[in-house]
Amino acid sequence: MNAPSPQSITGDHDASDQTLELFRDAVSRFLDRHATEQDLERWREAGMVDRGFWRLAGEAGLLAPSTPEECGGAGVDFRFELVVIEELGLxxxxxxxxxxxxxxxxxxxIHFATAAQRQNWLPKVVSGDLVLAxxxxxxxxxxxxKGIRTRARRDGDDYLLSGQKTFISNGQTADLIVVACKTESDAISLLAVETVDAPxxxxxxxxxxxxxxxQDTSELFFEDVRVPAANLLGGEEGQGFAQMVAMLPQERLVIAAMAQAMMERALKLTVDYTKERRAFSQPLFAFQNTKFKLAEARxxxxxxxxFLDSCVALHLAGKLDGTMAAMVKLWITETQWKVIDDCLQLFGGYGYMDEYPISRLFRDAxxxxxxxxxxxxMKTIIARSL
Structure with a gap:
């Protein structure tokens, strides 16, 4: 599953770039070996990725590498997380x-858990023994x-958690789920629910x-689930909304990075196809319309x-705000949709066939x-800043 290489992660080139590229090479070799086309097809049919693969990824250092060293991680910066995300997208x-x-x-x-919570959970997050949602x-x-209805009622040293969630990624496989819920005075809190032995x-x-x-995506149901009060993220009620807002810029940057990698993959697939496919005694690539469409996509x-690199640099400096994160997520995902649609068009009828990766890219995007x-x-958030 050879993949095109993205041009860069940031615009800077310093000593750490060598370490970054060594890491990218290790990630690439791991995926070539353990995530073949046959593996991917098996996971699609199963509707989820094998738990064994999660543990292999953990052993290879692909999971949460920015986790501090004292909690079992590599203690590297966010760019290393993006390497994994991009290589998956490619x-x-x-x-x-x-x-x-x-x-x-x-x-x-990493940012909001108490010291005890970090020591308890993060080493297993890094190893792949705990899958997160x-x-x-x-x-x-x-x-x-603010419209959520899931509630957690204090009962001695525990909370009783009741409610329903939907569209939860990793929902079938997750061992630790960070649940947004209402606590006292309708304030939002985050409770970490360990799913093993959780009546x-x-x-x-x-x-x-x-x-x-x-990608397993699930409905989750909580009916008076007893959760230790020690699992309240950060140890204080009512902090959940602020915690979620603080994490949204990185979440949107992650989505933009995956979308960017998918665009780059779509272009490579299309260039290769149009140079091989012939029509009217010449390669599709020879037609002016094909060249112009691919030039636009490039x-x-x-x-x-x-744009992504500039936002990553801002994030590393602690300066990526909600507006800029909304802008990069909006621009890249909307552009991704157009680029992949244009690429699929150049495949003609074959682009509509499930066996061709471009059709899957179209759906996945x-x-x-x-x-x-x-x-x-995203547009609403951006408009507020005007």
């Missing part, structure tokens, strides 16, 4: 939930986080989607890469304009 492995596990949920534990969305509450917790359907078939991809905040929400 290979059609968007269905492996490492982006959610490492880039979206693990940071909640975050449960925010409910049947009646999506982007409106009252049930997983619903592994939801059937139009894309990312290997330009849009280069612009996306530059559609969610990026919805999850992590739909494009309409």
């Amino acid at each position: 290979r059609g492995l968007e269905g492996f939930g490492a982006a959610v596990h490492s880039g979206i949920v693990a940071p909640y534990l 975050v449960a925010m969305t409910e049947p009646g509450a999506g982007s409106d986080l 009252g917790f049930t997983r619903g359907r592994n939801l059937t989607k139009i894309g990312r078939e290997a 330009t849009q991809i280069a612009a996306g890469r530059a 559609r969610i990026d304009r919805i999850h992590g905040g739909a494009s309409e929400i």
Whole structure:
């Protein structure tokens, strides 16, 4: 599953870039060996990725590498997380939930968990023994986080958690789920639910989607689930909304990075196909329309890469705000959709066939304009800054 290499992760080139590229090479070799086309097809059919693969990824250092060393991680910066995300996107492995596990949920534990919580959970997050999920969305509450109805009632040294969540990535496999819920005075708190031996917790359907078939996405049900008060993230009630808002810029940057890699993969697949496929006694690539469409795609991809790199640099400096994160997520995911659609068109009827990767890219890309905040929400956030 050889993949194109993205041009860069940041625009800077310093001594750490050598370490970064060595890491990329190690990730690439691991995926070539352990995530073949046959593996991916098996995961698609099963609707989830094998737990054994999670542990292999942990052994190889692919999971949550930015976790501090004292908690079992490599203690590297966010760029190393993006290497894994990009390499997955360049290979059609968007269905492996490492982006959610490492880039979206693990940071909640790194930044907000108490010292005891970090020591208890993070080493197993890094090893792949604990798979992470975050449960925010409910049947009646999506982007409106304040509208959630799941509640946690204090009962001695525990909380009794009741409610329903839906569209939860890693929902079938997760061992530790960060659940957004209402506590006293209707304030939002985050409770970490350990799913092993949790009476009252049930997983619903592994939801059937139009894309990312290997990504398990579930309904979750909580009926008076007894959760130790020690699992309250950060140890203080009412901090959940602020914690979620603080993590949203990174979540949107993760989605943008995956979308960018998918665009780059689509272009490579299309260039290769149009140079091989012949029509009217010449390669499709020889036609002016083909060249112009691919030139447009290449330009849009280069612009996306530059925008992403600038936002990564801001994030590393602690300066990526919600507005800029919304802008990069909006621009790249909307551009991704157009680029992949244009690429599929150049495949003609073959682009509509499931056996061709471009058709799967088309389906897999559609969610990026919805999850992590739909494009309409991103526009609303951006408009508030005007």
